[in-house]
Amino acid sequence: MILRNSAIGLALLVATSVQAAEFKWASTTDPQTMDPHAVNSAPVLGFLNNVYEGLVRRGKDMTVEPALAVSWEPIGEGEGWRFKLREGVTFHDGSTFDAQDVLFSYQRASGESADTRSWFAPVSEVIVVDDYTVDIMTSAPNPLFPSSIANWMIMDQGWTEANDAVVPDKETGNYATINANGTGAFKVTAREPGLKTVLEPHGDWWGEVEHNITRAEFNPIQNPATAVAALLSGDVDMINPVPIQDVARLKENADVDVIQGIEARVIMLGFDHEAETLKYTDDAGKPNPFRDARVRQAVAQAINVDAILATIMRGNAEAASQLVSPAMSGYSAANADRPAFDVEGAKALLAEAGYGDGFSFGLKCPNDRYLNDEPVCQAVVTMLAQIGITAELDAMPVRNYWPELREDNYDMYMLGWSPGTFDAEHPVRFLVATPNEEKKLGSWNFGGYSNERVDELLPMIQSELDATKRQAMLDEVTAIYQDDHVYVPMYVQPLVWGTGSNIDLTQRPDNFFILRWVTVN
């Protein structure tokens, strides 16, 4: 009897704890600002997705769903998009949301000093039709526009103006750098940059509440071993990421769960397509072999991606055939095969191109940007040695890495790319299109690859409304860059989160942690 009573008591206790719970989580990077337009980086946008909302948002499977807009439709023959706004939405400070806030947020997020400016490059004008209708006009038909603004977050005009934060300022900061006033499911109640940020549910949130959190605290923990210890000791309920080498150990522990997924980021090798000569090693000054597509193909065939995945990534990643993962829209299923691992074939290609005796060159690689980036580069060096070409690896922190790439100080380099729009057009625009500063094309095409057909197809892809025609063009572009071996895509980076075993949550492929999908049992 006593036993049964205590069992009921325990059940009651558990039941009450389901209804209300505190939640703590940790990640390596602190969001550097609370201003949704100041910095376009994943830690900031991911965090602020819990606090601010856009007209649209992404669901658990990355599909675009209504948020502050209830519906949207193209205007005329693709002159723009009409958004019907949600009524009865209030900001955290109690003021109401309407079309003026959308116009204001457009002006703020597309201004000179906003980091999010590039999202609005296709926009020609924003027109307030009535209090709950907004027309966003585009200079060319833009079928993907609604899904490209899922991270464009709406701020309250009154609050922002009253606090003198009309222009985002990441250099010197302003009120919106440490304070937030969104419409999202959670509001920021305390913010100590670099230490902790406290979120509490927004009582008047318009959506249906799925979580049971009463208070959530975010702590940045840089040291991976400390983060794992904090999870194991129950000091935090969730960590992102779990170091790959700790995955197996954590899986055996009953108190914690490891949640794995495939991130949107594709890791690849890039080449210098423009340089006449090699820049590194004893062969510096000799003609650049990577201008020959056969040499690039030989590199692709010499790399045993499966071996890299099995050993370095310990089975936690997937091989990639193109610049986007199969989870992205516009993925070219017609081009899903990657070059087979074939040492003899690679050697034959080198001989055919006139490099049968091999050559040596410089490989640049970051050592703190991607998961196990340096070990993967070391493996690449060994694999290339098997076909007789010698890579001299130079691995460096990412803060030194980008300047080196910008100044073309490489013969071959490693790059990871996560498409911000979750569409196959994104990497084509940034990595494959001929660099053009004015049109903002090819800004990460360091190697200077250029193909007329790609440049011709890109604007057509961007404005094509018919999904089948669009996919056909994407297939064509994919086939072009695959046949040319512009890049050697290797694998899609894994996502590994660790949680307490009493936590239910949803992992989104963009590595955003959405608090409103968390249940503490």
Place this chain on the structure above:
Amino acid sequence: MFAYIVRRMFQSVIVLLVVGLVAFSMFRFVGDPIDNMLGQERTQADIDRLRGELGLDKPFPVQYFKFLQGAVQGNFGVSYRQGRPVSTIIAERAPATLELAFVSGFLAITMGIALGVFTAIRRQGIAANVIMTVSLIGVSLPTFLIGILLIYIFSVELDLLPSFGRGETVMIGNWSTGFLTSSGLKALILPAITLGLYQMTLIMRLVRSEMLEVLRADYVRFARARGLSDRVINFRHALKNTLVPVITITGLQLGSIIAFAIITETVFQWPGVGLLFINAIQFVDIPVMAAYLMLISVMFVTINLIVDLLYYAIDPRLRVDARAT
């Protein structure tokens, strides 16, 4: 005396200026902050604009001069990462480091002296030998390993102490203290031990060897002959005479406890200036790095200046030399 002080002050200022110059010439090699500040959709025009706004397109002596100009007026600029004044950020973070340094320094001195005396008096005993052996570990294991070990034992396995952070803090004026809450005190224990372990073993070994020396001295033998109790001999006569070098070392070590708290703070995610500095390096947050390096060098220069002045007061030979030149 006055001339000596002026000369030493003058030298200190030169040292500071040189440290700053070296620091600024190194920042170029730490990396480029621009890519961290702009997202992946940035254009070359954005890069050039921001570089111009931050003055990063200027040669480093110009940047250094601008920094000095501000620093003299107490303005260390604005953090690239946080977008807030560096002086505010450092003032927020300093209490955490100072409290940690104070507690670990206190632990190191009290435990170091107590264990040093114990191992000197009972130097044949089993306990003393065990302590001496264990202290070898303290000297030879790197700090981060000790920290991780302590976390695994006391927070993961035994679940007694928090694995990271500072617990709850209370604001007294502008000073955030962890001394007044139980979670704050608990959070202090592991980092304080980690940070103080090396200094403790150092002091312990120093006290022990000095003590052994003193215990062989004639006046201790006389004291024994006078029939004084062991306690009076050990603590009143012997210990007092061993403390002079200990105090000198401790004074100098205090500076390094604060300066080298970086590793301990990283392991325990302790929100002090050391962690701030590590973050700043990763982000290439030049204003924060510059201010931190300057502050640390001001601290070392001041400590050395005080020590020099003390020597001057204690050692008459220095005064003679000063007059001769």
